[in-house]
Amino acid sequence: MRLLQAARPPRFDAPGQGQVQRQQHQAHPPMRMAIGPVVDRGALSFSHRCDVLAYFYVILRTVHEKHERHENVLPLIFIFVLFVFFVDRASPAKKIAFNHGRAERTQVFNIWYHPASMRKILAIARFTLLEAARSRLSWLVLGAVLVLSLASLLVRELAITDSQRLQLAFLATALRATSALLTAAFIISSLQREFNDKVPALVLALDVPRSHFVLGKAAGLSLAALGIALTCALPLALLAPAAAWWPWTVSLMLESAIVAAVSLFCGISLRSVTAGLLFTIGFYVLAKSLAAIQLISHASLNAATLSQRYMTGLLDTLALLLPRLEQFAPTRWLVDGVDSIGLAGLALQALIFVALVTSAAMIDLYRKNL
Numbered sequence: 001m002r003l004l005q006a007a008r009p010p011r012f013d014a015p016g017q018g019q020v021q022r023q024q025h026q027a028h029p030p031m032r033m034a035i036g037p038v039v040d041r042g043a044l045s046f047s048h049r050c051d052v053l054a055y056f057y058v059i060l061r062t063v064h065e066k067h068e069r070h071e072n073v074l075p076l077i078f079i080f081v082l083f084v085f086f087v088d089r090a091s092p093a094k095k096i097a098f099n100h101g102r103a104e105r106t107q108v109f110n111i112w113y114h115p116a117s118m119r120k121i122l123a124i125a126r127f128t129l130l131e132a133a134r135s136r137l138s139w140l141v142l143g144a145v146l147v148l149s150l151a152s153l154l155v156r157e158l159a160i161t162d163s164q165r166l167q168l169a170f171l172a173t174a175l176r177a178t179s180a181l182l183t184a185a186f187i188i189s190s191l192q193r194e195f196n197d198k199v200p201a202l203v204l205a206l207d208v209p210r211s212h213f214v215l216g217k218a219a220g221l222s223l224a225a226l227g228i229a230l231t232c233a234l235p236l237a238l239l240a241p242a243a244a245w246w247p248w249t250v251s252l253m254l255e256s257a258i259v260a261a262v263s264l265f266c267g268i269s270l271r272s273v274t275a276g277l278l279f280t281i282g283f284y285v286l287a288k289s290l291a292a293i294q295l296i297s298h299a300s301l302n303a304a305t306l307s308q309r310y311m312t313g314l315l316d317t318l319a320l321l322l323p324r325l326e327q328f329a330p331t332r333w334l335v336d337g338v339d340s341i342g343l344a345g346l347a348l349q350a351l352i353f354v355a356l357v358t359s360a361a362m363i364d365l366y367r368k369n370l
Contacts, residue, residue, distance in 0.1 A: 120208050124216025125223070132224040137186050141231050144182065148174045149235050165335055168239045172331045176252060179232040180284055183225045183256055184263045188276040191217075191267030201370040214362040218264055222354075225260035229253045240334040248333045250343055254350040255328040259284060261357040268361045268368075286318075287325040294319055323353045 148171060156167035194200060203213055233249040240248070262283050266276035294315045297308075328346060 117212060120212045121216040121219065124203070124208075124213060125220035128217055128220025129223055131190065132186070132220075132227075135186075135190075137182070137224075137228075138231075141182055141228055144178050145175065145232055145235060148178065164239070168236070168334055169331050171239070172236060172248070172329075172334050175232040175236070176255075176329050179229045179252065179256055180259045181281070183228050183259050184266075184277055184280040184284075186224070186228075187221050187260055187263035188267045188280065189273050190221075191264070192271070192273050192276070195267075195271065195370075198370070204370065210365050211362050214264075214268070214358065214365055218261065218354075218358050218361075221264055222257050222260050225256040226253045229256035236334065244334050244338050247338050247343060248329055251327075251333075251346055252329040254343075254346055255325060257354055258323055258325070258328075258350050258357075261354040261361075265357050265361040265364070269364045283322075284325070287322045289326070290315070290319055290322060291324065291326045323349050 151174070152167045152171040155170045156163045159166045200213060204210060229252045230249065233245070233252055236248070237245050259280065263276070263280050266279050270276040270279065297312045297315050328350075
């Protein structure tokens with residue numbers, strides 16, 4: 001009995017470093033702006049938030065009347081601001097995600113002020129990139145690019161006239177679709193394998209918030225998607241002029257970031273590879289063809305019927321919510337030259353949509369029991 005008692009560990013074997021204990025138990029400080037007092041969204045009443053949104057909406061309408069070419073970006077900005085102001089009141093996950101006091105409500109917005117939080121996010125992003133590099137994804141992308149390049153040579157030989165233009169158009173269309181498909185397949189399959197192996201539960205057990213896990217995954221998977229898009233665009237550098245190739249490549253990388261964000265949301269929300277892949281492909285096809293469908297709907301001869309007006313309104317609403325993917329990496333840029341559509345509007349559109357989808361994935365992960 002004495003030997004057993006002597007072999008027991010001491011009852012109070014806590015870490016001796018007081019700084020470690022303080023970092024583990026102290027609450028995160030509230031979010032602070034560069035100049036000004038503490039910003040707490042919970043202190044704003046519902047009426048004050050409505051007033052702020054009303055003023056913001058008036059400003060957006062004024063900008064929209066002066067700059068009509070950004071007509072699809074402004075509604076996305078308003079939806080993003082609406083989400084930021086009302087996420088803690090309108091979200092059904094409020095009791096789960098924002099039920100731990102002021103520190104838990106503001107920890108997502110305090111990332112840039114805490115080096116420890118940034119280190120966690122960067123570590124998750126780094127291991128995600130290592131997983132993508134150590135898998136056979138790179139060989140699969142290179143193989144697909146090689147096969148499509150050889151197929152474009154066959155198309156050029158079969159063409160009667162404008163053989164080089166036809167080869168360029170075929171290769172650009174095929175590589176763009178391949179980039180989106182490989183990105184979605186890799187992200188969804190990777191997330192489903194991690195959830196089946198209980199990897200998120202092990203990571204979250206190491207004092208890592210779920211928001212940091214989602215942000216780290218989003219950063220790592222977005223960088224992997226950008227690498228896939230850049231690899232798919234390299235063969236076109238030999239056929240297209242440089243003045244048209246680099247804007248097309250940048251827009252393709254922005255499109256890949258959008259596909260990566262949607263795939264991340266599907267990988268977290270849907271626990272099936274097939275369902276997530278079908279949802280992502282459906283989103284991609286709908287966003288690519290929505291402008292043409294909307295044009296056909298407005299030019300229909302049966303515009304006076306009730307069903308036609310309902311479908312036209314539904315399509316107009318979808319056009320406001322979804323990104324205009326037909327403007328990203330169009331084939332005509334490589335064949336006929338870059339038109340007046342700038343990359344700044346496309347980048348802003350992609351940034352807002354990626355932020356919205358990543359926030360939705362974050363809320364959905366807070367609602368799940370791992």
